[in-house]
Each structure stands twice: as structure tokens, then as C-alpha cells.
Amino acid sequence: MEPQTVLVRPVEDSDRDWLRETLAQAGHLRILSRGRLTEDASKLDGFLAERAGTKVGYSLMRIENDELEVVALEALTRRQGIGTALLAAAADEARKARCARAWLITTNDNLDAVRFYQRRGWDLVALHRDAITAGRQLKPEIPEVGDYGLPIRHELEFELLLPT
Numbered sequence: 001m002e003p004q005t006v007l008v009r010p011v012e013d014s015d016r017d018w019l020r021e022t023l024a025q026a027g028h029l030r031i032l033s034r035g036r037l038t039e040d041a042s043k044l045d046g047f048l049a050e051r052a053g054t055k056v057g058y059s060l061m062r063i064e065n066d067e068l069e070v071v072a073l074e075a076l077t078r079r080q081g082i083g084t085a086l087l088a089a090a091a092d093e094a095r096k097a098r099c100a101r102a103w104l105i106t107t108n109d110n111l112d113a114v115r116f117y118q119r120r121g122w123d124l125v126a127l128h129r130d131a132i133t134a135g136r137q138l139k140p141e142i143p144e145v146g147d148y149g150l151p152i153r154h155e156l157e158f159e160l161l162l163p164t
Contacts, residue, residue, distance in 0.1 A: 068094035070104035109146030126157035
């Protein structure tokens with residue numbers, strides 16, 4: 001049986017409670033990126049993915065100057081095209097806004113994300129050494145150890161350059 005089509009649409013005000021609850025349950029309501037703490041990521045613009053009327057993922061972003069930052073990206077079920085569709089929607093939004101690049105941060109322990117972004121054409125462009133270690137001053141709830149038992153210390157920056 002083939003999975004049903006994923007529909008991606010902009011976040012609406014009526015989605016904010018679901019987003020807030022989903023982010024809070026995952027421990028991602030407060031998001032740290034490049035020394036900047038977003039207190040309530042559910043307030044950001046973004047996209048929701050739905051399948052058969054059920055919310056199955058989200059991407060949240062902000063545009064500043066000529067750059068779009070993907071602040072959060074989550075597929076509630078993996079390997080079904082949800083994350084790919086959400087990442088593509090963010091890239092399309094960056095193109096529409098005439099951004100020079102789209103970028104995002106993940107942590108050094110998130111090896112699945114490292115593979116995911118690279119396979120979709122995003123380049124690893126920077127290692128921000130000990131950025132998470134320092135960031136715990138703003139967000140002390142970041143765990144010391146993450147995926148695969150790896151210490152969480154560094155931010156990895158990925159980008160997608162966009163033709164202008």
C-alpha cells in the first residue's frame with residue numbers, strides 16, 4: 001500500500017496551538033541557533049505538512065536581510081517524504097523572497113540530519129565549535145548527550161545558495 005500524498009501549506013493562526021503543543025512535547029519550543037534564542041518557535045512563519053487531513057510535520061523559518069533561516073524542521077514520521085517536502089517548500093519560499101541563500105543549524109550529534117540535508121543538495125559550510133556548550137547559558141535544558149550517545153557541543157551550518 002502506497003503512502004498518501006503529503007500536502008504542504010503555510011502555517012495559519014489556527015495551527016498555532018497544535019504547533020506550540022507539538023514543539024513543547026519534543027522540547028523544541030525554545031530554539032537556539034547561532035547564539036540567538038527563539039523563546040516561542042510556534043510564533044514563526046512556516047509550513048505544515050498534512051496527510052489525509054492529519055498534521056504530520058512542520059518547518060518554521062524567518063527571513064532577515066536576504067537570507068532565510070530554517071529554524072525548525074520536523075517530520076513526525078520518517079522516510080515518507082514529509083521532511084523533503086517541507087525543506088523544498090522552505091527553499092521555494094526563499095526563492096520567492098529573492099533570498100541569496102537559505103540556511104539552517106543542526107547539532108553535531110544529529111547524524112541523520114547531516115545525511116538528510118546533504119542528500120537534498122544543502123552544503124555543510126561551517127562548524128561552529130562549542131556553540132552549543134556556550135549556548136547552554138541561554139538554554140540550559142539542552143542535554144549534554146544526544147543521538148547515538150554523542151556529546152552535543154557544536155553547531156553545524158548548512159546552506160542552499162539561491163540564484164539571484
